[in-house]
Amino acid sequence: MPAKLRNVLTYLVFPLILAVAVFVGAFFYFKPGAGYTAPPPPNFPFEALTVTRAADGPSGFVDQPPANPRRGIVAVDAAHRNGFREVELTALLSRITNRGHAVEFLGDFRPASAAGSPLGEGLSRADGLIIIGPRDTYSASEIAAVQEFVEQGGRVLLVADPTRSHQVNSIAAPLGLEFQPDYLYSQDDYDINFQHIVVREFQPDPLTVGLNAVILYTAGSIKTAGSPLASPGAATQSSLLADLSDVAPIATGENRNVVALSDLTVLVPPHNSFVDNDQLVSNLADFLTGGQRQFTLADFPYFFKQDVEILLGEPSLIDTGTALKSALADMQVPSRLAQREDPAVDTIFLGFYDNAGRVSSYLQANGIVVNDALSVPSAPEISTDDSGVITLHRSGDRSVLVALAQTEETLSTIVEYLIQDKFRDGLVNENVGVYKE
Amino acid sequence: MRILAPIGRLLTSPWLTLPVLTVIGIAAGVLVFFNVYPGKPQIGVISIPFTVINSQSTYFITAYLDYARTNDRIKGVVITLSTPGGGAASSEQLYIETSRVRAEKPVVMVMGSLVASGGYMMAMGTSHTYAQTSSLVGNVGVVAGAPPLVPTTPPEYIIYTGPDKLFGSNRRDWIGLLDLLKQSFAQMVITERGDRLRLTEAELVQGQLYSGIQAVRLGLADEIGGPTDGIAKAAEMAGITDYELVDVNTEVDRLFVQKIRRIFAESDGEQPDLILPALLGMSPTANPDDLLNAAALGQTEEQRQFNLARLRELMINGALTDPEQDPLPGFPLETHRPQIYYMYTGYAGQTP
Numbered sequence: 051m052p053a054k055l056r057n058v059l060t061y062l063v064f065p066l067i068l069a070v071a072v073f074v075g076a077f078f079y080f081k082p083g084a085g086y087t088a089p090p091p092p093n094f095p096f097e098a099l100t101v102t103r104a105a106d107g108p109s110g111f112v113d114q115p116p117a118n119p120r121r122g123i124v125a126v127d128a129a130h131r132n133g134f135r136e137v138e139l140t141a142l143l144s145r146i147t148n149r150g151h152a153v154e155f156l157g158d159f160r161p162a163s164a165a166g167s168p169l170g171e172g173l174s175r176a177d178g179l180i181i182i183g184p185r186d187t188y189s190a191s192e193i194a195a196v197q198e199f200v201e202q203g204g205r206v207l208l209v210a211d212p213t214r215s216h217q218v219n220s221i222a223a224p225l226g227l228e229f230q231p232d233y234l235y236s237q238d239d240y241d242i243n244f245q246h247i248v249v250r251e252f253q254p255d256p257l258t259v260g261l262n263a264v265i266l267y268t269a270g271s272i273k274t275a276g277s278p279l280a281s282p283g284a285a286t287q288s289s290l291l292a293d294l295s296d297v298a299p300i301a302t303g304e305n306r307n308v309v310a311l312s313d314l315t316v317l318v319p320p321h322n323s324f325v326d327n328d329q330l331v332s333n334l335a336d337f338l339t340g341g342q343r344q345f346t347l348a349d350f351p352y353f354f355k356q357d358v359e360i361l362l363g364e365p366s367l368i369d370t371g372t373a374l375k376s377a378l379a380d381m382q383v384p385s386r387l388a389q390r391e392d393p394a395v396d397t398i399f400l401g402f403y404d405n406a407g408r409v410s411s412y413l414q415a416n417g418i419v420v421n422d423a424l425s426v427p428s429a430p431e432i433s434t435d436d437s438g439v440i441t442l443h444r445s446g447d448r449s450v451l452v453a454l455a456q457t458e459e460t461l462s463t464i465v466e467y468l469i470q471d472k473f474r475d476g477l478v479n480e481n482v483g484v485y486k487e
Numbered sequence: 488m489r490i491l492a493p494i495g496r497l498l499t500s501p502w503l504t505l506p507v508l509t510v511i512g513i514a515a516g517v518l519v520f521f522n523v524y525p526g527k528p529q530i531g532v533i534s535i536p537f538t539v540i541n542s543q544s545t546y547f548i549t550a551y552l553d554y555a556r557t558n559d560r561i562k563g564v565v566i567t568l569s570t571p572g573g574g575a576a577s578s579e580q581l582y583i584e585t586s587r588v589r590a591e592k593p594v595v596m597v598m599g600s601l602v603a604s605g606g607y608m609m610a611m612g613t614s615h616t617y618a619q620t621s622s623l624v625g626n627v628g629v630v631a632g633a634p635p636l637v638p639t640t641p642p643e644y645i646i647y648t649g650p651d652k653l654f655g656s657n658r659r660d661w662i663g664l665l666d667l668l669k670q671s672f673a674q675m676v677i678t679e680r681g682d683r684l685r686l687t688e689a690e691l692v693q694g695q696l697y698s699g700i701q702a703v704r705l706g707l708a709d710e711i712g713g714p715t716d717g718i719a720k721a722a723e724m725a726g727i728t729d730y731e732l733v734d735v736n737t738e739v740d741r742l743f744v745q746k747i748r749r750i751f752a753e754s755d756g757e758q759p760d761l762i763l764p765a766l767l768g769m770s771p772t773a774n775p776d777d778l779l780n781a782a783a784l785g786q787t788e789e790q791r792q793f794n795l796a797r798l799r800e801l802m803i804n805g806a807l808t809d810p811e812q813d814p815l816p817g818f819p820l821e822t823h824r825p826q827i828y829y830m831y832t833g834y835a836g837q838t839p
Contacts, residue, residue: 066512079528084726086563088590089614092678099670101663137637237689242663318636320659 104241104248104265104325111328115335119150120355120447121383122177124338129157129168130184133214138318141328142180145335151177152382161186170195175352178205178338182314187220197224200307203343207334208303211314212270226275226304229312232290234269234299239285241265241324248325249299251281257300257309257337260329267315271297275304309337345449346480347442350468351383353449354396359388363401363408363454370462371400377469399452400461403434409452412443416481420454429478432486438464440473440483460487528727530718531561531735539830540573540581540605549584551735554742556588561733563592563721566613567714569599570606572830575629575668578605582675585612593724597717598622598708603696605829607707608672611679615720617712618699624707626831627676628694629668634658668827680706696831 124146126139136143136155143153156172169192173179179199188196200206206225210218212233219229235244246267252258258279271288272278278298288294299312311334315321322331345353358378362371371387378385391397399409406413406420413420417427418441425431426439438455453468455461464485467473476483533551538544555564566585572578588594589612596602596613603626610616618624634654647653656664673692677684683706684691702708710716722730 079727079729081726081728086593086725091590092586092675094671094674094678096671096674099667099674101666103663135637237693242659242666246662315636321636 101242102240104239104246104263108320108323109325109328111323111326111332113145113148113328113332113335115145115148115150119148120339122151122339122355123154123175123352124151124178124180125172125176126153126155127157127169127179127181127184128155128159130181130186130188130217131161132157132159132181133183133185133211133216134314138314139180139182141319141322141331142317142335145332146178146339149335149339151339167192173199173204174349176204177341177343178207180207180209180338181218181221182209183211183214183216184218184221185216187217193221193224196221199343200225200303200305202345203307203341205338205341205343206303206308207338208308208310209314209317210270210310210312211268212312213268214314222303222310225308227301227308227310228273229310230271230273230288230291230297232271232288234266234271234282234286234288234294234312236283236285236287239283245269247282247286247299249280249283249286251283253277253279253281255279255302256340257302257330257333259333261326261333263325264316264327264330265321265324266299266313267321269299269313269316272299272301272310272312273297274301274310276302276306276308279309307341309334345442345444347440347451347483348474348477348480350442350451350473351378351381353442353444354383355447355449356396358383358385358396358398359392360385361388361391361397361399361401363399363405366458367400367461370458370465373462374398374400374465374469394448396448397450399450399454400465401452401454402458402461403454403456406454409450409454412441412450412452415443416441418482424484426478426482426484429484432484436460437484437486439485440464440468440476442481455485460485463487526560528562528725528730529558529560529733530721530725530727530730531555531558531564531733532714532718533564533566533735535566535568535570537569537599537601540570540577540609542574542577544573545577545580547739548581550739552581552584552588554739555735556591558733561592561735562727562730563725564588564594564735565597565714565717565721566594567597567599567717568606568609569601570603570609571601571833572604572606572608572626573828575605575827575829578608578829581605581609582612585609588612589614593721595717595721595724597712597714598624598699601696601831603831604628608675608829610708611675614724615710615717616708617710617717617720618702618708619713620699620711622699622702622708623696623831624699624702625697626694627669627672627691628829629665629672629827630830630832631661631665631827633661665827672829676707683709 126143146153154172154176156168167189173195176199179196196206208218208222208225208227210216210222210229212231216229219227222229233245234247236247237244239248239250240246241248246265247269249264249266250262252261255277261280264280271282271291271294273296278301280298280300282288282294282297282299286294288297291297301310302308303310316327317331317334322328351358360371360375362368368387375385375387385398391399399405399412401408403420403424418439419425420434420439422434423431424434424437424439434456436456438453438460440451440453443450443452453461453464455464464473467476467485473483473485476485478484531554533548533555535548538548552564555561585594593615594613595615595617596610598610598616598618599622600619601623602610602618603623607625607627634657636658638654638658641647641653651657651660655661669692673688676691677688685704685706697705697707699708699711703711712720718732722728
């Protein structure tokens with residue numbers, strides 16, 4: 051070996067040995083043949099994702115109120131710290147007014163005052179009642195008033211929403227309904243969010259006419275002694291209940307004048323505008339304004355459902371007649387003086403006992419006899435001197451109020467009693483009042 | 488000289504120089520290998536105790552992950568995690584950062600008592616997951632505030648230029664946006680878990696929390712195990728047989744403390760009265776760099792120690808408030824805020 055080459059090899063030994071030592075040393079730490087292989091970057095199908103929608107946009111529904119709406123009042127309970135804002139009911143309330151009914155809020159959304167609940171007095175003039183998410187319970191007298199209202203044909207809509215605390219069962223239970231503390235959802239058939247369930251099964255009823263699909267946004271379950279109006283469907287589940295066969299998100303009470311809805315949001319714009327929600331809102335408005343409530347004389351003047359004609363027994367009663375006309379106008383009841391009776395129109399007859407023959411059929415219907423004395427059911431005969439009588443006769447939708455007295459002064463006093471809401475002291479039964487100066 | 492000549496020949500003889508140089512070479516090689524290059528491989532351990540994922544905690548966790556990724560001696564990473572999740576963007580950032588580490592070295596997650604929602608999303612960026620039998624795992628989904636049912640129209644002295652300018656979206660589109668986020672979260676899990684997952688998408692987005700045993704059975708986690716198992720798995724995946732552990736938190740913490748010390752040294756005595764108000768009054772969303780600068784303004788040694796303790800708390804917990812007591816400030820009362828969370832809220836309050 052040449053010396054030069056030998057010297058080169060000699061000096062290569064150090065780095066060579068160094069490299070070999072490092073290589074061999076690695077075997078102390080690294081497993082031969084093993085090593086980390088990074089996984090390929092994941093490929094997420096994000097672009098294929100779409101929002102799950104049951105409705106692409108508003109349905110374009112156009113409400114069609116009846117051509118000849120009946121006058122009436124739908125009361126809205128606001129005396130139990132009810133959990134809603136007036137603006138949320140815009141759609142429903144506007145359809146109620148389109149059907150000729152006024153909307154009257156009972157209370158101011160605060161707890162009922164010590165003076166008492168406005169519910170009982172408010173119901174005396176109402177045809178329908180809306181109760182939404184009350185946070186206070188109802189007293190025994192309030193429950194009795196609502197039950198009587200329903201028995202008389204008044205319509206009641208109960209709404210409670212699982213997302214807002216409520217004590218609705220304190221009034222729902224006496225009406226045969228029980229809102230469950232759950233919420234309904236679906237992972238398969240929903241609109242945007244799993245709680246926005248799509249209801250597609252409805253039982254035949256005026257309230258479900260025209261409904262094929264309704265989206266309920268925060269619905270819960272209702273147990274009823276009456277009839278379910280909508281079924282949750284197989285794809286719907288409850289947050290609490292395993293069996294949904296005996297519950298429904300919309301149901302009637304034991305009395306079909308009561309309807310319960312377990313979702314407020316469906317009424318709130320724009321949520322009312324999707325699929326058939328608007329049809330449901332209109333159906334609810336029809337329901338609330340379509341009752342045949344049996345009014346009594348005590349409910350004056352709210353039994354008048356149309357413009358009133360005032361007939362005078364004598365021309366001399368013109369002042370009394372115009373005073374009553376003016377007062378009715380203040381009570382939102384339009385009226386006019388008329389010469390002849392129109393049997394299709396609500397009527398008030400003001401006259402003397404001598405004019406009793408013109409309204410004899412109405413008097414007889416209520417058992418009133420006017421001769422030398424005034425005879426009415428459930429009361430002793432009284433002299434016709436300085437006395438007067440009021441009676442209400444209802445036939446179908448028509449109401450006829452008759453007020454008779456011996457003198458113009460007495461008649462004027464009776465009319466004042468009516469105007470000033472003092473007439474109830476003289477009521478001897480539901481349809482007759484007797485007054486004596 | 489005659490005596491020295493044979494010694495010289497002996498020294499230059501290959502019979503002597505070769506063995507000597509060989510011994511020196513081996514010694515130097517061992518010395519270099521064990522001390523200079525590449526060093527004993529390491530498994531980096533990142534400890535994330537119960538932490539709400541927000542911008543602050545994400546800042547530090549990202550620093551931990553970045554350290555583990557860029558340190559060549561660290562051949563595998565173990566993350567011990569306990570979190571209810573948190574902000575959506577922060578959670579996704581942690582997933583992305585974890586995935587970046589996974590692209591270079593194995594990442595094993597050891598789930599603690601709770602790895603929910605955004606925390607589980609972070610777990611999707613790892614190579615392997617261990618759950619403990621009592622771990623609570625899953626909760627895939629989104630929670631967020633929303634515009635009110637009926638938004639109020641602002642007064643006439645506020646002008647805005649589009650119908651969605653004020654709320655950012657109408658309620659319906661906003662809820663639709665959340666539905667998309669829910670789906671994308673689910674797809675992330677489905678894609679990352681692949682054949683291991685034994686839940687349908689509908690079951691997944693139910694948002695359920697599962698025990699560790701259930702999670703493994705359903706393919707949400709890989710195995711039952713603890714930190715030791717995680718370290719062994721990381722080493723196995725990295726293909727290393729002998730290694731040392733490195734506490735990544737401490738290493739990053741050390742870097743922060745060094746930075747603080749440098750700042751103290753540079754600004755000692757300057758505006759000392761500002762330090763406490765600056766720290767106590769700082770916003771939860773303050774930039775950590777600002778906090779460090781504020782810490783430099785300590786007046787006394789006690790203040791500095793206090794500030795350092797606060798900063799260390801920030802480094803460890805990601806927040807100066809106790810996250811377990813106040814995991815989601817304001818939720819669900821202030822639900823009108825346009826904030827999106829991948830988070831298990833444990834909400835069991837009364838409806839408003």
